[in-house]
Amino acid sequence: MRDRIWFMALVLGGLGGLAGLGLSAVHGLTAPVIERRVLERRIGPALADCFGPLGVDNDYIAERVVLDLGADDWGRKVRWQVFVGRRGGAPAAAALRTVAVGWGGEIEVLTAFDLESGEIIGARTLAHKETAGLGSRVADDDEPFVRQFAGLAFDEGVELEAAGGRVEAISGATISSEAFTRAVDTAARLMRERRDEILE
Amino acid sequence: MRSPANEFTKGLWEQLPPLRLVLGLCPVLAVTITLEGGLGMGLATTFVLVMSNLVVSLLRHVIPPDVRVPSFIVIIAGFVVVTEMVMAAHVPLLADTLGVFLPLIVVNCIILGRAEAFAFANGPGRSLLDGLGIGCGFTLSLAVLGGLRELLGTGAVTLFSEAGLGVRLIPLASGSEYLFRFMVEPSGAFVCLGAMLLVVNLIDQRAARGVRGGSG
Numbered sequence: 001m002r003d004r005i006w007f008m009a010l011v012l013g014g015l016g017g018l019a020g021l022g023l024s025a026v027h028g029l030t031a032p033v034i035e036r037r038v039l040e041r042r043i044g045p046a047l048a049d050c051f052g053p054l055g056v057d058n059d060y061i062a063e064r065v066v067l068d069l070g071a072d073d074w075g076r077k078v079r080w081q082v083f084v085g086r087r088g089g090a091p092a093a094a095a096l097r098t099v100a101v102g103w104g105g106e107i108e109v110l111t112a113f114d115l116e117s118g119e120i121i122g123a124r125t126l127a128h129k130e131t132a133g134l135g136s137r138v139a140d141d142d143e144p145f146v147r148q149f150a151g152l153a154f155d156e157g158v159e160l161e162a163a164g165g166r167v168e169a170i171s172g173a174t175i176s177s178e179a180f181t182r183a184v185d186t187a188a189r190l191m192r193e194r195r196d197e198i199l200e
Numbered sequence: 201m202r203s204p205a206n207e208f209t210k211g212l213w214e215q216l217p218p219l220r221l222v223l224g225l226c227p228v229l230a231v232t233i234t235l236e237g238g239l240g241m242g243l244a245t246t247f248v249l250v251m252s253n254l255v256v257s258l259l260r261h262v263i264p265p266d267v268r269v270p271s272f273i274v275i276i277a278g279f280v281v282v283t284e285m286v287m288a289a290h291v292p293l294l295a296d297t298l299g300v301f302l303p304l305i306v307v308n309c310i311i312l313g314r315a316e317a318f319a320f321a322n323g324p325g326r327s328l329l330d331g332l333g334i335g336c337g338f339t340l341s342l343a344v345l346g347g348l349r350e351l352l353g354t355g356a357v358t359l360f361s362e363a364g365l366g367v368r369l370i371p372l373a374s375g376s377e378y379l380f381r382f383m384v385e386p387s388g389a390f391v392c393l394g395a396m397l398l399v400v401n402l403i404d405q406r407a408a409r410g411v412r413g414g415s416g
Binding site for chain 2: 002003007008011012015016018022023026027029031032033034036041104129130131132135136
């Protein structure tokens with residue numbers, strides 16, 4: 001029986017199914033913990049950096065909201081997290097958590113915007129699966145590529161030089177740079193098009 | 201046939217993975233910048249190795265030999281992703297340090313090698329001991345390599361940084377002039393691993409000569 005093709009398919013399919021079930025169970029247990037850690041360890045300090053100099057005084061982490069954009073072309077729900085920094089109740093800064101697909105998988109990016117100057121305060125990688133030493137440089141906050149987003153105006157598209165923009169890609173990691181830039185651009189576009197919805 | 205105890209102990213010297221079998225060198229070189237990194241990688245690999253050995257052994261009469269390798273890979277990859285998620289949730293600093301090398305445990309040839317060469321042909325008890333032994337040997341080698349590199353490269357060995365404790369064992373000269381900085385760089389990994397291979401081979405040669413001398 002073990003040399004029958006249907007049995008092979010059954011075993012492989014069964015193993016895949018069992019692995020999937022097991023993984024979804026573990027994912028259900030660990031995802032909330034991971035999410036809390038990302039908020040505490042990565043987003044918290046990053047936003048303190050970006051929002052701090054603007055004199056923001058609200059608890060923007062606790063007051064975070066979700067911007068629901070419906071489904072994308074593949075029917076997956078698109079829901080971006082939004083953090084609004086307020087000074088004396090009035091919105092002074094905002095940050096969006098967006099995702100774009102790079103070389104090794106999704107790159108999750110947090111982009112912070114200064115609402116008064118109309119400039120990007122900074123962008124940070126929250127999670128990625130890019131190649132170590134090449135694409136992984138997008139996760140290094142001191143990397144010149146990452147730092148060049150600070151100060152860009154977000155009233156226009158944010159694009160790589162190759163696409164006619166002002167962002168210089170990391171050489172050897174064009175796909176990763178392009179994805180990171182696309183994630184920032186998505187956030188910038190939402191800030192332009194849905195500003196009122198984000199800040200309400 | 202080996203005794204059950206020997207199935208375990210063979211991984212500690214006779215078939216010590218990185219130094220005797222010279223297998224799975226990619227993570228060995230990449231993550232052993234610190235003692236903690238080496239130890240963490242070793243333990244993660246051991247968990248995957250033990251679990252995949254156990255499952256492969258239990259299913260050895262079910263899995264058709266023609267599709268055994270894809271079956272092994274599904275089993276191994278499943279445990280690797282479990283490890284990845286649990287580590288990201290509970291030891292995030294370590295998970296960040298290991299980075300992409302954590303998911304790459306899937307392609308660690310030690311694990312596929314043990315599944316193919318041992319677990320597919322042996323019972324669950326023996327396979328468990330085999331995985332545990334090889335895993336301990338791997339962890340030990342990585343910890344020694346990581347510890348040596350961290351000590352020589354930074355002058356200290358840090359433990360428990362995850363808990364925010366950061367116990368510094370052996371705080372040597374904190375001044376930079378006595379440190380082998382290059383030890384914590386990739387080139388240092390090759391030199392350090394080479395030195396360890398030399399030591400292991402010297403011990404081996406000496407032991408072999410002893411045996412010959414004794415019998416002659």
